[in-house]
Amino acid sequence: MEKNKNEAVEQDLSEILKVRREKLANLQEAGQDPFEQTKFQVSIHAQEVKDRFEALEGQAVRIAGRLMSKRGMGKVSFCDLQDKSGRIQLYARRDEMDEAVYNAFKKYDIGDIVGVAGEVFRTQRGEMSVRCKDITLLSKSLRPLPEKFHGLTDKELRYRQRYVDLIVNPDSRRNFEIRSRFVSYLRSFLDGRGYMEVETPVLNTISGGATARPFITHHNTLDIDMYMRIATELHLKRLIVGGLERVYEIGRIFRNEGMDTKHNPEFTTVELYEAYADFNDMMDLFEDFLSSAAMEILGTYQVQWQGEDIDLSPGWRRLTMAEAVKEYVGVDFMAISDHAEAVAAAKAAGVDMDGVEPTWGHALYECFDQKVEGQLIQPTFITMHPVDVSPLAKRSPKDHRLTERFELFICRSEMGNAFSELNDPIDQKERFQKQVELRAGGDEEAGMMDEDYINALEYGLPPTGGLGIGVDRCVMLLTGADSIRDVILFPTMKPME
Secondary structure, eight states, rough: HHHHHHHHHHHHHHHHHHHHHHHHHHHHHOOOOOGGGGOOOOOOOOHHHHHHHHHHOEEEEEEEEEEEEEEEEEEEEEEHHHHHHHHOOOOOOOOSSHHHHHHHHOOOTOOOOOEEEEEEEEEETOOOOEEEEEEEEEOOOOOOOOOOOTTOOHHHHHHTTTTHHHHEEEEEEHHHHHHHHHHHHHHHHTTTOEEEEEESSSESOOSSSSOOOOEEEEETTTEEEEEEEOOOOOOOOHHHHOOEEEEEEEEEEOSSSSOBBOOOOOEEEEEEEEETTTTTHHHHHHHHHHHHHHHHHHHSSSSTTEEEEEESSSSSEEEHHHOOOOOOTOOOGEEEEOOOHHHHHHHTTTTTOOOOOOOOHHHHHHIIIIIIGGGOOEEEEEEBBBBBGGBBBBBSOOTBBBEEEEEEEEEEEEEEEEBBBOOOOHHHHHHHHHHHHHHHTTTTTTTTOHHEEEEEEEEHOOOOEEEEEEEHHHHHHHHTTGGGSSSSOOOOOOOOO
């Protein structure tokens, strides 16, 4: 039954494609090839007509967009025209325009792109509309749009054919409008605080700044392998050494790892660094930025995400990782000093320690990761991470097992990561060396020793606060999107067979 249905759909599509190409051929034979149109002077967009209707009523306008529906087709025709701002109704009457133009218009298809000259008016039913005086076919749609009541509902097809998704799904268009506004606000926020936007290399001779698996490519002229960046961190901190003091980069990051609703192999982050600041300053900045972004873009601190009501009002909770584990799991790691005892306590709490280094720091981290993170719904800063899992963060002067680091969690998701940056070149080199040794014979690309970065630190990195924010995750939060693919215009997809 399903096979017969699919065959019928394919036959219908084949017939539609044939008819539309025949219409194009007829237009071309008549010297009216729409693809020869090069320009149409637009004076206004759909939403502006509605917003300024009282002032515009009776005024001549020129508007262009895609035909999304057609009604009538006798002496009077009604259509919905969609442009970047929204939709407006077109009213076309045969005795109010050139008859040949009207007759040609009657043959246009849903999906065709037209330019309209007319005047603003309100129909007898009160609909704000444009009364058409002239209609020009600017581009012929040779494929039909998805059925109007159901739109493009196949998620995989939406991601593969984002161009169609944007045409027929207003929610998708809204997501990317919010994304654009978010990035614009991010730049404005940081520029207003004296940060300088910079650009650093995407291709590197060493994979560094994080421990993710990189994408590897080959530079033909130099005859060397190169790595697509997995972080922007080490280059940006070199700039702090150089005296720029406050820098940021909004850029694409590439990690050759798994794909799920929260991860895409290429994603966008902003990393920022501020000299003479620490991780507490970064917490204040992050909270101020994300809460004010919600108010600026959505007009509220209240958002819904992943089935939860989230309150982004300033005043977010701050807990050390050990405090969080004690509160949610009942294990007081600060009262434990021995590595074996810490691992035993973690196992007793039901934490899987297989394949994990048997240290106090890893036991604490795994307790948090496996037992606490999934319970954090409202915005919560988790601070003071173990040094064992924080190779680029400065040790806490109060407890050298811990670092001045935080991650922000909202609705079980990590939104950003920040440090008081490690500026001791000797300590940094030792941590890099430990990473390399741990991965010997395994992921050779992970945790490579960046000798030039050590060299930079030896010139002197001032006390510095650093923050990395996942732009895609933040946009998911503000749009209520369940999947990262809903906020990336062209997400990575497996090729169709």
